[in-house]
Amino acid sequence: MDFNDTPDEAEFRAEARAWLERNAEPKTPGAVYKYKRGEPELIPAARAWEAKKFEGGFAGIALPKEYGGRGETRLQQIIFAEEEADFLIPPPIFSISHGMAVPTMLTYATEEQKQRYVPATLRGDEIWCQLFSEPAGGSDLAGLRTRAVRDGDDWVINGQKIWTSGAHYADMAIMVTRSDPEAPKHKGLTYFFFDMKSPGIDIRPIRQISGYANFNEVFMTDLRIPDSQRLGDVGQGWQVAITTLMNERVSSGIRPAPDFEDIFALARTTELENGPAIADAAVREKLADWYIKAQGVKLIRARLMTALSRGERPGPENSVSKLVSSFRRQEIAHFGMDLLDMGGGIMDPEMAPMRAMYQQALLDAPGGRIAAGSDEILRNIISERVLGLPPDIRVDKELPFDQLPSGS
Amino acid sequence: MNFDFSEEQYLLRDQARKFLDDRSPPAAVRAVLEDEAIAYDQGLWRGMAELGWVGTTVPEEYGGAGLSGEDLCVIAEELGRTLAPTPFSSSVYLATEALLMAGSELQKQQYLPALAAGERIGCMAVSEGVGVANAASMQTLAIDGVIEGTKVPVADGDVADFAVVLAGPGGGGDPSLFLVDLDDHSVSRKPVEMIDPTRSHVEITFDKAGAEPLGEAGQGWTITRAVFDRAAILMAFEQVGGAQACLDMATEYARNRFAFGRAIGSFQAIKHKLADIYIATELARANAYYGAWALATDAPDLPTAAAAARVAASEAYNLAARENIQTHGGMGFTWEFDCHLYYRRAKLLSLALGGERLWKDRLVSHLEARNSGGEV
Numbered sequence: 169m170d171f172n173d174t175p176d177e178a179e180f181r182a183e184a185r186a187w188l189e190r191n192a193e194p195k196t197p198g199a200v201y202k203y204k205r206g207e208p209e210l211i212p213a214a215r216a217w218e219a220k221k222f223e224g225g226f227a228g229i230a231l232p233k234e235y236g237g238r239g240e241t242r243l244q245q246i247i248f249a250e251e252e253a254d255f256l257i258p259p260p261i262f263s264i265s266h267g268m269a270v271p272t273m274l275t276y277a278t279e280e281q282k283q284r285y286v287p288a289t290l291r292g293d294e295i296w297c298q299l300f301s302e303p304a305g306g307s308d309l310a311g312l313r314t315r316a317v318r319d320g321d322d323w324v325i326n327g328q329k330i331w332t333s334g335a336h337y338a339d340m341a342i343m344v345t346r347s348d349p350e351a352p353k354h355k356g357l358t359y360f361f362f363d364m365k366s367p368g369i370d371i372r373p374i375r376q377i378s379g380y381a382n383f384n385e386v387f388m389t390d391l392r393i394p395d396s397q398r399l400g401d402v403g404q405g406w407q408v409a410i411t412t413l414m415n416e417r418v419s420s421g422i423r424p425a426p427d428f429e430d431i432f433a434l435a436r437t438t439e440l441e442n443g444p445a446i447a448d449a450a451v452r453e454k455l456a457d458w459y460i461k462a463q464g465v466k467l468i469r470a471r472l473m474t475a476l477s478r479g480e481r482p483g484p485e486n487s488v489s490k491l492v493s494s495f496r497r498q499e500i501a502h503f504g505m506d507l508l509d510m511g512g513g514i515m516d517p518e519m520a521p522m523r524a525m526y527q528q529a530l531l532d533a534p535g536g537r538i539a540a541g542s543d544e545i546l547r548n549i550i551s552e553r554v555l556g557l558p559p560d561i562r563v564d565k566e567l568p569f570d571q572l573p574s575g576s
Numbered sequence: 577m578n579f580d581f582s583e584e585q586y587l588l589r590d591q592a593r594k595f596l597d598d599r600s601p602p603a604a605v606r607a608v609l610e611d612e613a614i615a616y617d618q619g620l621w622r623g624m625a626e627l628g629w630v631g632t633t634v635p636e637e638y639g640g641a642g643l644s645g646e647d648l649c650v651i652a653e654e655l656g657r658t659l660a661p662t663p664f665s666s667s668v669y670l671a672t673e674a675l676l677m678a679g680s681e682l683q684k685q686q687y688l689p690a691l692a693a694g695e696r697i698g699c700m701a702v703s704e705g706v707g708v709a710n711a712a713s714m715q716t717l718a719i720d721g722v723i724e725g726t727k728v729p730v731a732d733g734d735v736a737d738f739a740v741v742l743a744g745p746g747g748g749g750d751p752s753l754f755l756v757d758l759d760d761h762s763v764s765r766k767p768v769e770m771i772d773p774t775r776s777h778v779e780i781t782f783d784k785a786g787a788e789p790l791g792e793a794g795q796g797w798t799i800t801r802a803v804f805d806r807a808a809i810l811m812a813f814e815q816v817g818g819a820q821a822c823l824d825m826a827t828e829y830a831r832n833r834f835a836f837g838r839a840i841g842s843f844q845a846i847k848h849k850l851a852d853i854y855i856a857t858e859l860a861r862a863n864a865y866y867g868a869w870a871l872a873t874d875a876p877d878l879p880t881a882a883a884a885a886r887v888a889a890s891e892a893y894n895l896a897a898r899e900n901i902q903t904h905g906g907m908g909f910t911w912e913f914d915c916h917l918y919y920r921r922a923k924l925l926s927l928a929l930g931g932e933r934l935w936k937d938r939l940v941s942h943l944e945a946r947n948s949g950g951e952v
Contacts, residue, residue, distance in 0.1 A: 456936030464859030551847035
């Protein structure tokens, strides 16, 4: 075993580090970026950060140079993300654009479309959203009902999407629709991309328990999309959607805050009734548990990097990291507030330690356990794809979609 | 970045797996469980010695294989997977490591070749009954070159030829380590009934037994902790191996056991339980691998890595062993099924070098020291 980078990796890491030091502010325990998700100032700041990375040669690290990328591997991309995580950078507004839309476009779009959209996206000019989930299709994505009907050279779209991150500021969208309700559910889907400024789109923000509105409902009434913006064949939308989801961030460098370092710092600086919190046995027991989990996730990433460096494809084993991290964040948020006792409920960032990181996380964490694969779906993935347990008995696979029970 | 075992180490693992599947099947473990007269599987022990495993990390000049701690970790995982009923951990992780760490040149020459060949067996005597062992509470005393006191439980103390004994100087001073010949007439040994009868334990009473100092006087507790740190990493691999065996058993059973017209493994209540065991085992494995690296490179981070591996592996194995029984339903708690062999071993291993609570506390102490740039 060898935790050191190869000379090539080390050179890239040093270059990335040096560039970040010149262009971003280093992160200290408890520090947070100046704008949170939901604050309007964040969007231009995030675009500016992407533009800066593009100019510096650190956008689309694993993407081909001809589309504005750096032409390196996934490994370099992870190294950069690791280094980036040590700095105060905007929350990942572009993760859907870079992690989902761009790989899908590169796989299915025409050469002309790739040239038109990919570099612009990497430069931060265009933000994408992903219109997948619907009121009737969340974890059960293929249950979606938004209709696409062919009309000459266009398709006419009617329906409703939900949980669309960033629809209110996105420039472009990728979307799965139902083009054939008489086919079995996975076989009647078709996939498109389109401009979010098109007529027929109504965006309504969903206010979350945190008070912010990162997500939206998107209503489409007679939205017209040219057939040239179809990705994949008619009826092949499920396969294209799988491409998109397979590319969902393998491992972004963003660490969920608060994590172990934050709660460790809080325990060292908080006085309890009998002395510092760090000296309390109950606190120490929790810290030990969170450390082995944080460390375990970090080391599982090291194994992933080892696999990538050998040219292997990462498997579903990496579902572990998301599951463990999002739950731990909620636990740490709870516990951090408990350490602060009666004052733990204070949300005023001027009064609460670490600018109310724990209180904010308490409200953000439930969403983290649902988005990008809920805890339950990830446990299904682990048990079916890793352990090889039989799938749940399905009643919805062979029937025509319009004959499935819907509960309404 | 290469966070994985080498090709040679995978070959070693395959060899170990094949050998142990053949020589340490459940029947061999049960033979030790069910017959009080059998302390350990002697044939298995001899076989392991012939393969050179017993002397894995002993330098070649003392008759060992001169391999790294990582290689020993590979073997440990397979021993844990098959519950190998031998004094391997006592003789190899504890006695041999203590001699390598603190022995004089003469002691190494005297003890290591026979240890590496598996001809002599060593053990380590620290605990003095229920309760946490610590330097201040040592009742066993070494005065004027002889030891008096009682150590219990001592793993493999019945079959060991000598023990590494922790004893105080009297008057509350710092304890030291001693080598004691267990065949001496002043030493008496009595079997102790333990939670896991597949590993024999005894109470040893020293009645003015002749003792040879091991390591510097007054450094006994420090050396013991350093030996335990290294042993914790090796034992974490045994625990990960055991946890994986439980997960494999439970998964296999859930695939083949039908109820309500379907495999019970198709129910999410079972699936999610097994996914949780997988997660705990993978987190433990990741921490143990890091420990293996620390062991092989003697990294300054070793005590932290050891405590993290120890805590993660104890939690994973106990969870896996417990939920394996639950997945097996009524058959899971019968004597006939093998689930209880793992359930017993999981608990025993998580206590063997001190319990989970203690190691969690040590882990946080190491992290505090690391954070303030000091040493624990």
